[in-house]
Amino acid sequence: MPIIVNLDVVLAQRKMRLNDLAAAVDITPQNLSILKTGKARAIRFSTLEAICAHLECQPADILEYRPEAGKKK
Numbered sequence: 001m002p003i004i005v006n007l008d009v010v011l012a013q014r015k016m017r018l019n020d021l022a023a024a025v026d027i028t029p030q031n032l033s034i035l036k037t038g039k040a041r042a043i044r045f046s047t048l049e050a051i052c053a054h055l056e057c058q059p060a061d062i063l064e065y066r067p068e069a070g071k072k073k
Contacts (some may be wrong), residue, residue: 004064008038010055027051 010020016037022029028046034040048059055061 002066002068003038004063004066005035005038006064007032007041007051007062010057010061011036014055016055021051021054024054 011021018032019029022032025032025047027050031040035043048062051062052059
């Protein structure tokens with residue numbers, strides 16, 4: 001998938017644990033882990049907003065688009 005989730009990088013920069021963020025944004029640690037590992041197929045804007053507000057970052061700090069090599073448009 002060409003969307004890369006950099007949540008683990010942002011968490012490391014903030015010296016924050018996944019469980020602490022999950023509690024702060026009112027999401028289960030399991031669902032946040034699914035997002036962190038890139039296995040999520042969708043994220044609600046309200047969840048993304050809460051994560052960005054708590055981490056004091058922009059959505060682009062968490063989500064990145066990298067086109068797949070060899071894929072035709």
